[in-house]
Amino acid sequence: MRIQVSSLTRLVRYSFSILPMANREKNKKTLLELVKLPENSCCADCGAADPDWASCTLGIFVCLNCSGTHRNLPTVSRIKSIRLDFWDDELVQFMKANGNRPAKNFYEKFVPVFYYQPHTDDCEVLREQWIRAKYERMEFTEKNTERPFTAGVYEGMLWKKGKDNGQFLERKFVLSVCDFTLKYYKEDESKGPKATISVKDLNATFQPEKIGHAHGLQITYCVDDHTRNLFVYNKNGQEIVNWFNAIRAIRHIYLKTAFPTASDRDLIPWTTRNYLKEGYMEKTGPLQREPFKKRWFILDSLDRKLLYFKTQLDAIELGVVFIGSENHGYSVRECVPKGTRGNKWKCGVIVETPDRQFVFMCEQERDQREWVEVLKTVISKPMMPQDYTTEANIRRRR
Structure with missing residues (x-):
């Protein structure tokens, strides 16, 4: 009799240990299926692909970076890993009933057309304030024409x-x-x-x-x-x-x-726009016999301008190169220039324009490839009417 009771006790304990594990795997599978749906397959806040985290109080799926901001809003958002944390049936049902699309429709209903919605590669303050504006301050759930940055004067x-x-x-x-x-x-x-x-x-x-x-x-x-x-x-x-x-x-x-x-x-x-690329390159003069000098370059793809400064925190540009289209005689290629002097870096980039040839030197091959790639991106785009004015103004400055 003692043996029978002991066996029954072990059987009951075993059954109770199996049930939570079975629920855990079932609920994990459900969550993984939910996050594969098109409306949930990107972070609800920054758009990063394949989010691994979720707010079980807001019913949204978010990426690792955005989950950090949500953790700083404990009264608003409770974050759990969809792969590592335990989810009970009630929370899983809540996630099924909600998701990124309904949350977007509610929390982003009245986002002003000009308001910047950050992407995954944007800086932390932009992502953090976007998340706080949506869920903590609920700025966009109702139509608000008196926002501090939409008045006639902001100071x-x-x-x-x-x-x-x-x-x-x-x-x-x-x-x-x-x-x-x-x-x-x-x-x-x-x-x-x-x-x-x-x-x-x-x-x-x-x-x-x-x-x-x-x-x-x-x-x-x-x-x-x-x-x-x-x-x-x-x-x-x-x-x-x-x-x-x-x-x-x-x-x-x-x-x-x-x-x-x-x-x-x-x-x-x-x-407003982010610049396509920034970084140091060495630059020589129009005769290509002048010593190379290190300069900070900024490529503004919308204005088709390659600006250069002495340092990255200079207030005033030293010069600018207009980057036109291929149809108008502009091109870019990698090179190993000969006959130059004073250059410490050896990875060359040549930009051909109708007026002259520009020679730049990059420190590493990776920088060289990246500059050539982004410059080709600009050169491949057709010129707009305003671009011809920009080109003419830059030519007059020389």
Whole structure:
């Protein structure tokens, strides 16, 4: 009798140990099937492919990077691994009933057309504030025409890098729709703005590594056909993202005024844009007998400009190369130049234009391949009407 009771006890214990394991595998299989559905196969927040994590309180699938921000919102989002964590039946049913598409329809219902929605390779502050705006502040669940960055004027304090000493000093910035300008002031505002910048050629791009601050923003504009940079940051992540979207908002209004027949789909890429590639190369002069000098290059693919500066934090460009199309006599190729001097790097890139040949040297073959690839991307695109004006203006500067 004692043996029979012992055997029954072991059988019951075994049965209870098998059931949770069976549920675990069944629920894991269900989750893996859910995440393969087209609407769930990319991160709900940044679009990264094959998300491995999920918010079991929001009912969405997210990538590893975005899951980190969700963990910082414990009252809003509870994150679990769809492969490693235990999921009970109730949570799995909740995920089945929800998913990325319904969440997008609810949390992103009234996202302004100009508002930047980050991608997987964007910087952390953009992704973090996008997630907080959606789920913590719920900014887009109702129509809101009084957002701080959509008013006629947006102003505040930003830390700006000085042109001479390189120190960051706090300055007041004012963005105004009425005259399409961005102004900034020194300590004494009564003396007027230190600079008045037209929105016409304004661009903003996050550059945390270059600026040395997680919220670093590079503002670029044109003065007399020359490109200038402002490097700024704000200690508050929400505020610097508000500034970024305020610039996008005013740029969108300006572009709709300048091109009234263009659709939002056509205009949005021009509100702000990241540069196709940046980095150091060595450059020689037009005769190719001048010593090579190290310069920081930026390829702006929309404006078809290859800008170069002395350093990556220079305020004013040293020069610019227009990158036209193949049909207009432009080409690029790898090379090993002969007869040059002073170059420390050996991986050459030659850009042919109708006027002259440009020779650049890269430090490594990988850089060489990347520069040739991105330059070919620009050269392969047909030129737009405004590109001919840009080309003519650059030629007049020489």
